[in-house]
Amino acid sequence: MSTTLNALRDHDFLAMAREALAIEASAIAAMADRLDSAFVEAANLVLACPGRVILIGVGKSGLIAKKIAATFASTGTPSFFVHATEASHGDLGMITADDVVVALSNSGQTEELVGVLPAIARRGAKIIAMTGKLESSLARQADLVLDCGVDKEACPLNLAPTASTTAALAMGDALAVCVLKARGFSEEDFALSHPGGSLGRKLLTHVRDVMRQGDRIPKVRPSDTLSSAILEVTRKGLGMTAIVDDDNRLLGVFTDGDLRRLIEQGLDLRGLLVSEVMRGSPKSIRPDRLAVEAVRMMEVNHISQVIVTDEHNTVIGALNFHDLFEAKVV
CATH class of the missing domain: 3.40.50.10490 (Glucose-6-phosphate isomerase like protein; domain 1)
Structure with a gap:
């Protein structure tokens, strides 16, 4: 041998x-x-x-x-x-x-x-x-x-x-x-036969399947204080909060990145309203879009979170990059 x-x-x-x-x-x-x-x-x-x-x-x-x-x-x-x-x-x-x-x-x-x-x-x-x-x-x-x-x-x-x-x-x-x-x-046909594969997840998973809904959506009113907005960002754990009107329509967004920039500017944050520091016209996505489109939106716009709205600009969900990662579409 x-x-x-x-x-x-x-x-x-x-x-x-x-x-x-x-x-x-x-x-x-x-x-x-x-x-x-x-x-x-x-x-x-x-x-x-x-x-x-x-x-x-x-x-x-x-x-x-x-x-x-x-x-x-x-x-x-x-x-x-x-x-x-x-x-x-x-x-x-x-x-x-x-x-x-x-x-x-x-x-x-x-x-x-x-x-x-x-x-x-x-x-x-x-x-x-x-x-x-x-x-x-x-x-x-x-x-x-x-x-x-x-x-x-x-x-x-x-x-x-x-x-x-x-x-x-x-x-x-x-x-x-x-x-x-x-x-x-087609790729879509292939995905239907492979729902557990990476391509299947990318082609079959929609935003509505992974977005956070109901009480898990971070949101405040424009008349709320910046302190209230910061607490909402912390509680909901998405790294941001939506600012909505009385009809739950999206007006703006405030992120933890925005907070860091305010601190770097040395501004006195006490007494500020969130409407004074929010970013207007934020990026949003519809629930029927593919989750992989949300990934592309985040990458192109260098953001980590996105608000989900319906055709009337009403806030119905929210998600961040981590949610997409957990759904295995990233």
Whole structure:
């Protein structure tokens, strides 16, 4: 064992890694050059599918099939994975005549997979084969064949599925990308499928979802003293307070930054009314705007807080940068 380890230490691992990557990159490039009308037909078949796109495979091909199914599902094409072995023990019931089945096998001779193809065909589902052997049993039974063949594996023994699985994965990605573009799949559509992801939060979270409301909104009247405004800023913890009229319409804002500037000027703050030191025409945002727009507003205007108003300029909420950070839209 130690002799083997010593031998490994003598190898140039960077050279080995670069060779493996070059083999896999070459396999993908060669596959791209072989693309033909079968790919176009496959893309149209998936695009027009009234049911689901079902990926099926065994072993390493099955793992790749799972990932392709996940990619389809997250980009607007209803899809799921069926294990070929389980298919012959009842999971064929998941497949209908409205579905398109994408079957993966590099050899095209995988017994468990080939064995269920006739039953799938009898159900009326179309079969797209992704295989490295165009004369295989899988290719012969499929309606369409996508050539995923590779000259050799990245494995130095040319045994472990490496370049062949990478090629199949790339072919699946290419098919999914073509279909999502043809569907006009947008960032908003992607967000709906990924509400827990960062893009989903940015595209689905609105100001109304994160703003502080009711008694949590800091606000005072213009006739209130500056001391009262400072207490309101402190109590509500937003670093500012809105100044509103008797109808709760926004007149101005006073921030902790404004207070620091007054102190630096050496002014006597006793007896001052907040109306004398507030900033008029403050920045505000509507509740139906995306929260990420509030982030941009703060960044552009170099502010840390913003008032939320309705179409009548009535104050209905407030938020600061920390609220947006907690909502994970920053």
